Amino acid sequence: MAEKREFRAIKGTRDILPPDSALWNWFEAAARETFEGYGFRDIRTPIFEETSLFARSIGVETDVVSKEMYTFSDPFTSEDLLWQSVEQALSSETRTGESEAEWLARIRTEFESRPKGEVLTLRPEATASVCRAYIEHGMHTLAGNQKLYYMGPMFRRERPQKGRYRQFYQIGAEVLGQSDAPGIDAEVIEMLLEFFRRVRLKKIRLQVNSIGCKECRPGYVELLRGELQKVRDRLGADSQRRIETNPLRVLDSKVPEEQEIIEKLPRISDHLCDDCRKHFEALKVEMKLRGIEWEENWRLVRGLDYYTRTTFEVTAAGLGSQNAVCGGGRYDGLVEMLGGPPTKGIGFAIGSDRAILSVQESGDLPDLPGLAVYVAWMGEKAYLPAIQITRKLRTAGLAVELPPDEMKFKKSLGLADKLGAKYALILGEDEVATGIFTLKRLRDAEQKKMNENDLLEYLESERRGTGA
Numbered sequence: 001m002a003e004k005r006e007f008r009a010i011k012g013t014r015d016i017l018p019p020d021s022a023l024w025n026w027f028e029a030a031a032r033e034t035f036e037g038y039g040f041r042d043i044r045t046p047i048f049e050e051t052s053l054f055a056r057s058i059g060v061e062t063d064v065v066s067k068e069m070y071t072f073s074d075p076f077t078s079e080d081l082l083w084q085s086v087e088q089a090l091s092s093e094t095r096t097g098e099s100e101a102e103w104l105a106r107i108r109t110e111f112e113s114r115p116k117g118e119v120l121t122l123r124p125e126a127t128a129s130v131c132r133a134y135i136e137h138g139m140h141t142l143a144g145n146q147k148l149y150y151m152g153p154m155f156r157r158e159r160p161q162k163g164r165y166r167q168f169y170q171i172g173a174e175v176l177g178q179s180d181a182p183g184i185d186a187e188v189i190e191m192l193l194e195f196f197r198r199v200r201l202k203k204i205r206l207q208v209n210s211i212g213c214k215e216c217r218p219g220y221v222e223l224l225r226g227e228l229q230k231v232r233d234r235l236g237a238d239s240q241r242r243i244e245t246n247p248l249r250v251l252d253s254k255v256p257e258e259q260e261i262i263e264k265l266p267r268i269s270d271h272l273c274d275d276c277r278k279h280f281e282a283l284k285v286e287m288k289l290r291g292i293e294w295e296e297n298w299r300l301v302r303g304l305d306y307y308t309r310t311t312f313e314v315t316a317a318g319l320g321s322q323n324a325v326c327g328g329g330r331y332d333g334l335v336e337m338l339g340g341p342p343t344k345g346i347g348f349a350i351g352s353d354r355a356i357l358s359v360q361e362s363g364d365l366p367d368l369p370g371l372a373v374y375v376a377w378m379g380e381k382a383y384l385p386a387i388q389i390t391r392k393l394r395t396a397g398l399a400v401e402l403p404p405d406e407m408k409f410k411k412s413l414g415l416a417d418k419l420g421a422k423y424a425l426i427l428g429e430d431e432v433a434t435g436i437f438t439l440k441r442l443r444d445a446e447q448k449k450m451n452e453n454d455l456l457e458y459l460e461s462e463r464r465g466t467g468a
């Protein structure tokens with residue numbers, strides 16, 4: 001007998017079921033609408049990429065790359081391998097001084113030493129993929145800045161807790177092009193806040209920092225490392241390790257005993273080069289012009305290596321320790337590091353799981369459209385008219401439920417109520433004979449009698465929100 005076992009979603013992953021999925025759809029639709037209003041367009045990149053794309057852009061010393069990636073090897077098929085050998089054989093240099101046997105032996109050795117597969121990773125974030133696509137498709141030749149947005153699942157092997165998952169969802173936006181005008185940074189932030197306003201996120205806190213560029217940051221990092229060495233014994237194991245690997249990350253530490261020490265460390269704002277300082281000052285002016293409220297946080301360094309200059313994070317209500325609903329910043333030079341032309345870039349990613357959780361916890365939920373009409377039919381003669389009116393109502397854009405089996409009116413009206421329908425359309429043999437429908441509003445049991453035309457008109461205006 002087959003083994004009986006209950007399958008469950010993998011730890012750190014979850015199912016998003018109705019009615020929550022409707023809230024997710026509303027949230028994502030609001031993002032599309034907001035971002036498109038700012039001239040951004042959708043980009044869809046694959047869920048997995050070459051591992052080295054992430055390692056090079058995010059940085060091998062980061063937690064994401066060193067501990068959290070879902071990496072697997074994808075073996076080539078024997079057909080892939082055969083074609084590779086044929087191509088190699090055809091393109092290899094002429095076999096001067098080599099016998100045929102020697103030549104074949106050499107080809108065989110080369111063949112055997114060739115990798116037998118690729119190492120791939122489920123994307124932990126999408127900025128690297130967007131930059132890869134930008135280079136691969138020569139998007140720098142297109143007019144203006146490329147303003148792109150995306151939404152979808154990301155994967156990190158983190159310790160699951162409230163608001164932290166191994167498969168989580170991000171909505172992100174990136175601007176790639178030749179300009180690093182601070183107005184771009186400010187507009188990206190404005191768009192983000194406008195989206196959060198539309199989805200009713202509460203207690204939004206925006207923190208902004210500048211972490212310098214490749215001219216000024218190395219000097220600051222060395223200074224920081226030197227200062228950290230002096231207080232090494234008073235730091236925890238993680239921070240001690242980071243003195244060597246990435247001293248900036250020590251500033252991120254949440255360990256209570258380290259806070260007093262960190263507050264006394266040198267601040268990057270005192271060590272920015274002239275260009276970075278001017279950029280940051282201009283960004284503050286640009287944010288002011290847009291009425292954006294922010295707090296400067298010199299300790300906001302972010303956990304990914306590609307950032308330069310502007311970094312920012314947004315926190316929201318109701319989330320406990322995992323309260324960052326968005327992180328972003330500038331990454332000038334990343335495209336070039338991945339083999340593309342010199343390019344400036346800035347963007348952010350919103351953690352949808354957390355942002356939606358925050359909206360849910362606040363209780364200020366939108367009125368999402370549910371089932372509009374339940375067609376309560378009874379009697380053999382009512383079935384065909386029920387099918388026909390259902391089709392017409394659906395064509396008019398209404399959500400309609402047509403029960404497949406005949407039921408007594410009492411039972412079907414009870415079910416209509418449980419399904420949360422707004423109206424029940426009563427269709428018995430009398431209604432069929434007279435051509436007059438009975439529409440019952442379930443909220444207050446008010447009944448209206450009307451012919452098909454009036455019914456369609458009434459329900460359509462209801463749907464548009466212009467009706468009674």
Ligand code: HAM
Pocket residue numbers: 124125126127156158163164165166168169170172173174303304324325326327328329330331346347348349350351352353354
């Ligand atoms: P990130 O800060 O690693 O940045 O992630 C952005 C947001 O994704 C976080 O603020 C959080 O809301 C959410 N998030 C991250 N990990 C998890 C998780 N395990 N479970 C639930 N939510 C999570 C980036 O990913 C950058 N690519 C953002 C960016 C775009 N920078 C420039 N362009």
